[in-house]
Amino acid sequence: MIDGCIFDLDGVIVDTAHYHFIAWKRLADELGITFTEQDNERLKGVSRMDSMSILLEIGGLHMDLTHQTELADKKNVWFVDFVEKMQPEEIFPGVKQLLKKLRSKGVKIALASSSKNARRVLQLLDIEGEFDAIVDGNMIINTKPDPEIFLLAASRIHIDPKQCLVFEDAEAGVEAALAAGMKCIGIGSMQQLGKAHKILSKTADFDINDLSTF
Ligand code: G6P
Ligand code: MG
Numbered sequence: 001m002i003d004g005c006i007f008d009l010d011g012v013i014v015d016t017a018h019y020h021f022i023a024w025k026r027l028a029d030e031l032g033i034t035f036t037e038q039d040n041e042r043l044k045g046v047s048r049m050d051s052m053s054i055l056l057e058i059g060g061l062h063m064d065l066t067h068q069t070e071l072a073d074k075k076n077v078w079f080v081d082f083v084e085k086m087q088p089e090e091i092f093p094g095v096k097q098l099l100k101k102l103r104s105k106g107v108k109i110a111l112a113s114s115s116k117n118a119r120r121v122l123q124l125l126d127i128e129g130e131f132d133a134i135v136d137g138n139m140i141i142n143t144k145p146d147p148e149i150f151l152l153a154a155s156r157i158h159i160d161p162k163q164c165l166v167f168e169d170a171e172a173g174v175e176a177a178l179a180a181g182m183k184c185i186g187i188g189s190m191q192q193l194g195k196a197h198k199i200l201s202k203t204a205d206f207d208i209n210d211l212s213t214f
Contacts (some may be wrong), residue, residue, distance in 0.1 A: 002183065002211045004159030005102055006150055008045070009113035009121060011169035012187050012203050013095050016121060017044060019082040024055060027075045033059030041192055045170030047114050047143040048072050076117075083117060088126040094204025099130045101208050108132045108157035112150050112166075114143040133157045144172040147180035154180070165214055167203055168196070183214040 011017030021040045028035035039058050043051040052072040056063065063071075099109055110133040111118065118136035122128040133156030135149055142148045154161045166177035169187040174196045177184035186193025187203050197214065200206060 002107065002163055002165045002214050004108040004110065004154060004157050004164040006110045006112050006153045006157075006164055006166045006177075006182070007099075007203075008166070008168045008170065008173050009111060009118050010115060011044065012092075012167050013111075013127075014086075014091050014121065014125060016083065016086075016115075017169065019079055020044075022082070023075045023078040024051065026078055027071060028055060028059065031055075031059060031061060031071075033061065035059075041171060045114055045144040045168070045172035045176070047137060048076065048116065050143060080117065080120075083121055083124065086121070086124045088124070091125045091127065092203055094202075096127060096130065098204055098206060098208070099127070103130070103132075105208060105211075107211070108159055110135065110153040110157045112153040113137065114140075114149065144170065145175035145179065147176050150177055150180040150182060154182070165211070167206070168193070171195075 007013060010020060024043060025035050035058060042054050049072055052068050103109055109131050111131045112135045114137045116137040119134060133153060135153045135156060140149050150166060151161060154164050161181045164182040166182050166184045167187060168174050168177055168184055171192055174184050174186055174193050178195060184196045186196030186199045190199050193199055
């Protein structure tokens, strides 16, 4: 039985995954690195600095950590520029209603995002109060695919990991959820997220009557 639902943020609740891509692409262009949406799949769910390393690996470039940090900071400024213009209407249709429905059924709700900007995004979408617990990139050491973030989220809502259902759009996130011993719904394509227990194209497609099937 599922007693807790844990949501990733970028690409699950709102399309900030696209803003991350545009910002990384701009940096890649500056560095002369060819960077496609397919390449971007590897960056989803992982921390800012791990994303930086993957981008450099894709481009076959090497640089010291100070320079990498400067570039990652620059990418973050571009990303935050997009974020600060966000309106509450940008939340994916039906997601706020889903959160409310789950809570009205007594299901505990947590957010687990590797992003250090997660809380700000929730504030701008006006949904910070919809969660029983919020865990973000500032609170963990190891990012997805390590299970740390999901285990911390489960402990914050006091639910056994086996009774948690994770909503994830990243391959690294699906792996993290499975490593945590949780059930997982992949939001996106079977090709990318095939290891998840179920795939949906949109978060709001989840039918709360299906909770008992996991
Ligand atoms: C999420 C996104 C990643 C992003 C990471 C760090 O996991 O899926 O694409 O790189 O958060 O985000 P931040 O806002 O801290 O740079
Ligand atoms: Mg995501």
